[in-house]
Amino acid sequence: MVRCLWLLPLFATLLLLSSCSKKSATLTLLVWEGYADPSFVHSFEEQEHCKVSASYMGNSDELVAKLRGGSAGNYDVISPSSDVATSIAAGELAAPLDLSRIPTYNQLSPQLTSLPLVRVNGKVFGVPFMWGPNPMIYDTTAFAKPPESWAVLWDPKLRGKISAWDDLSTVYMAAQILGFDKPDPSQLYNLSDEQLDAVKKKLVELKPNIRKMWSTGGELTNLFQNHEIVAAMGWPLMTNQLRKINFPVGETIPKENTTGWIDHLMITAGSENKDLAYKFLEYMVNAGTQKKVTDVTGYTPANPQAAQFMTADGVKNLHLDDVDNYQKHIYFWQNVPRRAKYNEIWNEVKAAQ
Amino acid sequence: MFSRSYRAAITLPPLLWVTVFLLVPYAIVFFYSFWSVSPGQAIVHSWTLNNYCELLRVGVYLQTLFRSMWIAARVMILSLLLGYPLAYHLSFHAGKRKELFYQLVIIPLWVSYLVRAYAWKTILGSDGVLNTLLQYVHLTSHPWNFLLYSPFAVVLTLTHIYTPFAFLPIYASLEHIPRDLVEASNDLGAPPLQTFWRVILPLSIPGVVAGATFAFVLSLGDFLAPLLLGGPSGIMISNIVVSLFGAAYNWPLGAAISFCMLLLVVGLLFLSERLERKWAFR
Numbered sequence: 001m002v003r004c005l006w007l008l009p010l011f012a013t014l015l016l017l018s019s020c021s022k023k024s025a026t027l028t029l030l031v032w033e034g035y036a037d038p039s040f041v042h043s044f045e046e047q048e049h050c051k052v053s054a055s056y057m058g059n060s061d062e063l064v065a066k067l068r069g070g071s072a073g074n075y076d077v078i079s080p081s082s083d084v085a086t087s088i089a090a091g092e093l094a095a096p097l098d099l100s101r102i103p104t105y106n107q108l109s110p111q112l113t114s115l116p117l118v119r120v121n122g123k124v125f126g127v128p129f130m131w132g133p134n135p136m137i138y139d140t141t142a143f144a145k146p147p148e149s150w151a152v153l154w155d156p157k158l159r160g161k162i163s164a165w166d167d168l169s170t171v172y173m174a175a176q177i178l179g180f181d182k183p184d185p186s187q188l189y190n191l192s193d194e195q196l197d198a199v200k201k202k203l204v205e206l207k208p209n210i211r212k213m214w215s216t217g218g219e220l221t222n223l224f225q226n227h228e229i230v231a232a233m234g235w236p237l238m239t240n241q242l243r244k245i246n247f248p249v250g251e252t253i254p255k256e257n258t259t260g261w262i263d264h265l266m267i268t269a270g271s272e273n274k275d276l277a278y279k280f281l282e283y284m285v286n287a288g289t290q291k292k293v294t295d296v297t298g299y300t301p302a303n304p305q306a307a308q309f310m311t312a313d314g315v316k317n318l319h320l321d322d323v324d325n326y327q328k329h330i331y332f333w334q335n336v337p338r339r340a341k342y343n344e345i346w347n348e349v350k351a352a353q
Numbered sequence: 354m355f356s357r358s359y360r361a362a363i364t365l366p367p368l369l370w371v372t373v374f375l376l377v378p379y380a381i382v383f384f385y386s387f388w389s390v391s392p393g394q395a396i397v398h399s400w401t402l403n404n405y406c407e408l409l410r411v412g413v414y415l416q417t418l419f420r421s422m423w424i425a426a427r428v429m430i431l432s433l434l435l436g437y438p439l440a441y442h443l444s445f446h447a448g449k450r451k452e453l454f455y456q457l458v459i460i461p462l463w464v465s466y467l468v469r470a471y472a473w474k475t476i477l478g479s480d481g482v483l484n485t486l487l488q489y490v491h492l493t494s495h496p497w498n499f500l501l502y503s504p505f506a507v508v509l510t511l512t513h514i515y516t517p518f519a520f521l522p523i524y525a526s527l528e529h530i531p532r533d534l535v536e537a538s539n540d541l542g543a544p545p546l547q548t549f550w551r552v553i554l555p556l557s558i559p560g561v562v563a564g565a566t567f568a569f570v571l572s573l574g575d576f577l578a579p580l581l582l583g584g585p586s587g588i589m590i591s592n593i594v595v596s597l598f599g600a601a602y603n604w605p606l607g608a609a610i611s612f613c614m615l616l617l618v619v620g621l622l623f624l625s626e627r628l629e630r631k632w633a634f635r
Contacts (some may be wrong), residue, residue, distance in 0.1 A: 061600035068394065068602055087394070160498045164585070210585035212502045226480045228502070340390070343601040344411070347593060351413040353586050 025050040027276050030057060030066065031079040032263065033217040034237045034299075035129075040292040044283050050276060058215040059167040060084045060333075061343065067093045073270035076277045079129060081261035083168075083189075083333035085117050089125035094266040096123035101278045104285045108302050111323070118264050126264030127281050128302040130293060133260035133330045134169050134233050135251045137220075137242075142230035146252040150177050153231060158209050163223050163232035166213040166350070168342050169259050172331075173233060174202045176256045185331040188259070190338075196345050203349045213350070217241070224249065233258075236298030253329050260330035262302075294318065379615065385608035394602055404609035414593065414610060421589040424508060425573040429519075431512040432568040433561065436519035440560075441553075444527035455524075462517050470581045473510045477501035477582075506582040507589075511572040518571060519564035526560025527553070558632035566625040570618050590614065 027050055029036050036054030045052055055075075057063045060083050067078070067088065080088050088094050099105050105113070108128055118126035138147060142161075150173055153162050164170045172188045175181065180195050181188050191199065211229050214220040221241045223229045242249040265284060267277040283289055290301035291309040300318045307315050319326035336342055386404055389397045408414050443454050461469070476482045477500040484496040499505055530553060538548040576591035583589070590610065597607035 059600065061602070064394070065599050065602045069598075069604075091394075207585050211498070213585055226478050228479050337392075340392075340394075340601060340603065343596075343603075347596060347601070348411070348413050350585070350588055351417050351593070 025276075027052045027077065027273055027280055028075050029054040029077045029079075030063060030075040031055075031077070032057060032081075034297040035079055035263075035293070037293070037296040039296060040284075040289050044280060047283075048276060048279060052280075056216065059165075061168075061339075064088065067268070073268070073272075075268050076271040076273045077280055078266050078268060079263050080126070080266060081263050081333055082117055083261070083335060085126055085262075085264050085266075086120070086335050088266065089118050089120045092269055094125045095269045095271065095274065096125055097127065097267065097281075098278075099124060102127060102282045102285070104282055104287075104303065107287070107305050108285060109304050109323075112262060112302050115262070117262065118266070126266040127285055129263045129265045129284060130290075130297065130299040130301060131260065131262040131332075132236050132297075132299040133253055133258050134165075134173075134235060135239070135253050135258060137224070137232055137234040137239055138250050138252070139224060139227075139230040140248040140250045143250065146250055147231065148255055150233075150254045150256050150258075153209060154206055155209075158230065160209065160211050161230045162206075162209045163212055163214050163220060163229045164206065164210050165220075165233050166215040168336065168339075168346060169233065169333075170203065171196075171199055171342055171346055172259045174199045174206070176258075178202060181257070181331065185257075186334055188331060189334040189336045191342075193341075196341065200345050200349055204352045207349075207352065237296075240296070240298040257329045257331060259333055261333045263299075382608045382611050382615070385605050386612045388605045390603050390605060396604060404606045407606060408609055408613065414590075417588065417593055418590045418613075421573055421591075424504065424511070424589065425569045427508050428511040428515060428572040429565050429569040431508070432516045432519035433523075433565055435512070435516050436564055437523055437561065440520050440524035440527055444524060458517055458520055461513075466514060466577060469514060470510055470578060473506065473513070473582060474501065477506055477509075501582060502584040502587070504583070504587055506584075507578045507587055510578045510582055511575060514578075515568045515571050518567040522563035522567065523557060523560040526557045526563075530556045555632070559629040562625050562628045562632070566621060570621060573618070574614065 025048075029052065031054060033056045036052060036056075041052045041054075044050075057066075060081055063078060063080055064084050064087070067075075068091075078088075078094070105127060112128035112131070115128075118124060136147060136150065152158070153164075175188050175191055175195065178195075178198055180191060180199075212219075212223060214223060214232065214234075217235060217237050220232060220234050221238050223232070224238070224242055225245070225247060236251065239249055239251040265281050267274060267281070271277055284293070285303055287301075287303050287305040288309065290303045290306035293299070294301050294306060294310075294314075298318075300320065300323075304320065307320050310318075310320075315321055385396075387400045387402070389399070389401050389403055391397050439458065443451055443458075447454050474481070478484065479496040479498065479501070481501065483500060487493045487497065488495075534552055534556070535548060538552045539545075543551065573589075574591050576589060576595055579587045579589045579592055594607050594610050594614075597603045597610070
């Protein structure tokens with residue numbers, strides 16, 4: 001035993017060395033699922049001789065809570081959506097960007113870069129990355145033609161056959177069915193107490209139909225795959241994943257329209273790898289990478305030049321030929337001033353019998 | 354006997370451990386439960402009882418707590434019903450195979466909780482092993498949906514996971530019963546059932562109480578089983594705490610609920626300690 005003691009310092013030194021060398025070249029992401037796929041992250045790793053390690057978030061609140069809860073220093077790059085981007089920028093959780101270090105920024109769609117979402121005190125905190133809707137995803141063997149309205153989710157015939165996203169988007173969706181988005185869609189993000197009560201009632205009525213709430217993309221894909229459910233609100237990512245395994249899946253935006261999001265890439269204020277993070281941002285918005293991200297996720301790229309790598313059908317599927325009209329059907333998430341109240345309502349819905 | 358420095362050396366590490374990893378965190382939780390969150394989502398360090406009022410005002414929290422207790426009670430009863438006969442058989446009738454059976458009960462504890470929860474998912478799902486079998490033998494024409502994503506699935510999984518925890522203390526207390534007492538009872542003409550009822554069971558009560566406490570307390574605070582296998586209405590109190598800390602960023606309210614849970618659990622442990630002592634073998 002004692003004879004081996006000289007090994008201990010050696011071992012400790014090795015441990016220290018390995019942790020140091022690792023730390024200097026690892027870029028840590030906290031992003032939505034699909035944003036760290038090996039199909040595009042791998043070549044960045046080779047190019048920069050670094051390692052990219054990603055964690056995924058289930059909803060926007062989780063991201064904010066993690067950043068505020070003191071883990072901001074553990075992540076270098078985050079991908080907040082339009083609902084929390086402003087508060088993250090204003091709360092100094094992200095670092096202001098030096099746009100001269102991201103040359104491709106000028107190629108990005110002016111409709112996105114001109115938005116006030118990530119601008120605070122004249123500084124820019126984020127780079128638009130991808131955008132898309134929260135469409136209805138359905139099993140085509142259960143629906144002969146695309147469902148026309150979100151109301152089908154309440155159909156008594158679908159008892160125990162649907163899933164709901166464990167996220168405030170489900171609250172917005174119920175508000176849309178109740179018509180609270182008329183005449184002004186931004187009302188969805190600023191509902192009154194009476195309206196929230198009505199939404200709660202409506203969602204409690206939905207509960208007998210819910211088989212399981214989903215909180216990660218992989219979970220929803222699995223629920224479809226195992227024939228637990230036939231319809232749900234999801235992301236184009238799941239439609240893409242299900243198509244790849246030849247599952248009979250359809251995707252539609254019902255007549256009430258739907259909510260959607262604009263995701264930005266940001267560098268956290270506490271990041272110790274800012275140089276690498278800047279390179280990553282530049283890499284992620286260049287046209288070639290954007291095309292690859294689209295292939296994985298089915299989301300619309302923020303860099304319109306990605307279209308040059310796509311087929312005519314691909315461009316049409318992403319509505320890149322008709323962006324203005326398509327965006328009329330999507331109410332992009334906005335900052336919710338009374339987010340705590342919304343969360344309370346949602347918790348009550350979840351706990352209701 | 355032992356030098357003072359020796360005694361200090363052996364008591365200090367555990368004392369330090371308890372202070373740093375138990376008492377200090379609990380104190381932090383306790384302080385947080387009297388703070389609040391500003392509309393701008395910053396934690397305000399001024400004292401208020403609002404969180405505890407909120408607990409009583411919003412019915413969800415108490416309702417969910419009671420539902421969690423009800424689930425934990427069912428798990429406790431089922432674990433005892435499964436664990437006691439198993440322990441009894443092992444202690445009195447297994448003979449040479451005692452060691453083997455004992456290991457068989459322990460081995461599942463080596464398998465990760467998550468793996469076991471996912472295993473139940475594949476067994477109980479609509480396309481799962483059980484439903485496929487039931488349809489194959491024409492017991493039913495549609496899959497039984499109540500099997501998965503339901504309170505049933507949660508109780509079943511928790512029972513599976515916590516039965517060994519109920520089994521172990523019962524087995525230990527049965528092993529400690531002097532066999533002379535059982536033989537004396539038999540020699541005096543008591544039938545086996547009476548021996549069990551009048552001698553073995555009363556002497557094993559401390560083990561039963563300890564096992565019941567384990568099963569109840571551990572399942573009361575569980576959040577993974579309801580998250581993975583519970584239905585849309587199956588959340589338990591820990592899921593609410595997780596969402597208050599994680600999603601809602603309302604640490605003070607989450608801390609208030611946690612502190613109430615802590616009081617409840619400490620109360621239960623105290624009670625079970627008293628019961629064990631009352632029934633202890635004298």
